[in-house]
Amino acid sequence: MSPTAAELHQMASIGRLLAGIVHEINTPLGSVFSNSEVLGRSLEMLGPLLAGGSAEELTKARRILDTMQQLVAIDQIACERIRSIIRGLKTIARVDCPEPQKIDLNQHLRDALKLTQAEFRNRVTVETDFAELPEVECFPQMLGQVFLNLLVNAAQAIEGPGTITVRTALEDGGATAHISIADTGRGMMPEQQAKAFEAGFTTKAVGEGTGLGLSIAKEIVEEKHGGSIGFESKLGVGTTFHVRIPVRHARSQP
Ligand SMILES: Nc1ncnc2c1ncn2[C@@H]1O[C@H](COP(=O)(O)OP(=O)(O)O)[C@@H](O)[C@H]1O
Ligand SMILES: [Mg+2]
16 A cells, blocks of 8 residues: 555655754754763773872772773763664654665674673673674664664663673575573563563663664564564563574565
């Protein structure tokens, strides 16, 4: 069913509106992001300078430094999340209608891990088991958003210490890249499993979850990449998400 002229007109205005909002948010976000980077580096340099002073003062100063460093790391993650929402909006608004790119998926996963690990480093052990993969044709920013979402969900499902295991494998005689993200978290009840991909379904507190992560992930994986996403989950044992992406994007196939 193709949209009517009126609907197209409305979609175009929403697109322009979104593009404007994206621009308005992007500029201040950029400055917060780079400031917090500078702050982080300054804090690192401050550390060694604190060599003098009494033992008691030193301990106190170190503790303050630690706290500040943690806050900076969290700010960076917050900025990165806002940035990924903006990327998502850009896609909807088609501000930059991108072509699929060939990327090293394992490296892309390592980058996503680096971003999230600052948040749960002390609690969660991350294990990786990467297969050798050919370059995968995809929309890297969108897939990055999917991985971030799955990793944050996994970390949030783990109370106390636990493990997240990220694996990649090549399937279908080399036609499909398989990414799995397994956690030793609380798992999901059957009712939750049935609703997990519904937009707006969340079991998290306001501010912690929007219930949009998995529905956006499904849209990105299935609609934008012709792939599949699913999971298996056992209450009290853990959850494993499986993402499968065609190595060659349908758009560039003859
Ligand atoms: N790894 C996981 N372990 C347990 N539950 C999960 C996991 N991932 C998702 N869920 C459940 O699915 C719900 C929806 O996830 P999501 O769409 O990412 O939204 P949000 O994280 O904002 O709640 C979560 O609130 C949670 O109940
Ligand atoms: Mg989520």
